[in-house]
Amino acid sequence: MKFTKMHGAGNDFVLLNGIVEKIDDYSKLALKVCNRHFSVGGDGMMVVENSDIADVKMIYYNSDGSEGEMCGNGIRCFSKFVYDNDIVDKEVFTVETLAGIQTIWLEVENKEVKFVKVKMNKPIFDPKAIPVLCEGKNVIEKSIEIDRKEFVFSTILLGVPHTVIFIYDIKDIDINELGHKIEKHSIFPKRTNVNFVEVKDKNNINVYTWERGAGRTLACGTGCCSSVVIGNVLNKLSNKVMVKAEGGLIEVEIKESFEIFMKGKATTICVGEFIDI
Numbered sequence: 001m002k003f004t005k006m007h008g009a010g011n012d013f014v015l016l017n018g019i020v021e022k023i024d025d026y027s028k029l030a031l032k033v034c035n036r037h038f039s040v041g042g043d044g045m046m047v048v049e050n051s052d053i054a055d056v057k058m059i060y061y062n063s064d065g066s067e068g069e070m071c072g073n074g075i076r077c078f079s080k081f082v083y084d085n086d087i088v089d090k091e092v093f094t095v096e097t098l099a100g101i102q103t104i105w106l107e108v109e110n111k112e113v114k115f116v117k118v119k120m121n122k123p124i125f126d127p128k129a130i131p132v133l134c135e136g137k138n139v140i141e142k143s144i145e146i147d148r149k150e151f152v153f154s155t156i157l158l159g160v161p162h163t164v165i166f167i168y169d170i171k172d173i174d175i176n177e178l179g180h181k182i183e184k185h186s187i188f189p190k191r192t193n194v195n196f197v198e199v200k201d202k203n204n205i206n207v208y209t210w211e212r213g214a215g216r217t218l219a220c221g222t223g224c225c226s227s228v229v230i231g232n233v234l235n236k237l238s239n240k241v242m243v244k245a246e247g248g249l250i251e252v253e254i255k256e257s258f259e260i261f262m263k264g265k266a267t268t269i270c271v272g273e274f275i276d277i
């Protein structure tokens with residue numbers, strides 16, 4: 001089975017062409033290929049399939065074998081992959097995901113994809129839909145207790161559930177410990193991704209990521225967008241923000257009625273073939 005390894009802002013993935021390869025069990029395969037010691041390794045696995053309702057379909061699995069509805073860094077890589085491999089021969093196209101149809105714009109120079117822009121899902125604030133077990137119309141600036149310490153958090157659904165915590169200095173935070181406990185906290189029945197955000201100014205933030213189903217990662221595209229949405233709602237941020245994730249930069253713009261555009265790079269690391277998969 002042929003594979004391509006790619007990354008978007010250091011969030012790394014194994015990509016497979018499901019149109020030509022036969023795959024029985026995606027979850028098992030993701031667990032196997034995402035293993036960093038016994039296989040290629042990645043934060044997630046993506047498979048290309050044909051779609052009846054869009055130009056192409058993206059299947060996404062986390063490294064723990066769970067399926068994700070959407071992946072922001074993943075879809076940028078996926079879009080470059082389908083263009084480079086002539087699966088899609090357009091620079092503007094649509095991708096079916098479990099979170100709905102996403103629109104892609106490629107910035108191409110001499111056949112080389114320089115940037116990928118994605119129109120993301122609209123944020124959903126309703127706690128029942130996210131889901132979060134809490135009262136009220138939204139989950140903005142609620143409080144949670146972890147190890148007898150109080151944290152102010154906000155959670156939205158942006159394809160996948162995202163919890164955002166504004167912090168002064170990442171040095172004060174144990175990302176692994178807190179991320180793990182918040183991801184699996186009982187108020188999040190479908191777990192949650194966790195984003196720790198340092199605001200530099202209204203147009204610049206640093207985001208540190210703990211991902212549902214993948215743990216500590218160097219970036220999360222849907223998480224960067226969620227951080228900007230919540231920062232914007234709380235008047236901490238403008239509507240066009242440069243997000244510095246640990247593995248790279250992602251630009252997020254919020255237009256009228258919460259239309260969100262994410263722009264960033266996608267990089268191919270290597271192509272290869274699995275022996276005995």
Ligand SMILES: N[C@H](CCC[C@H](N)C(=O)O)C(=O)O
Pocket residue numbers: 011062067068069070071072073074160161193211212213214219220221222223
């Ligand atoms: N890394 C991804 C998010 C993957 C989603 C996954 N962690 C889940 O919630 O199932 C991103 O760039 O948006």
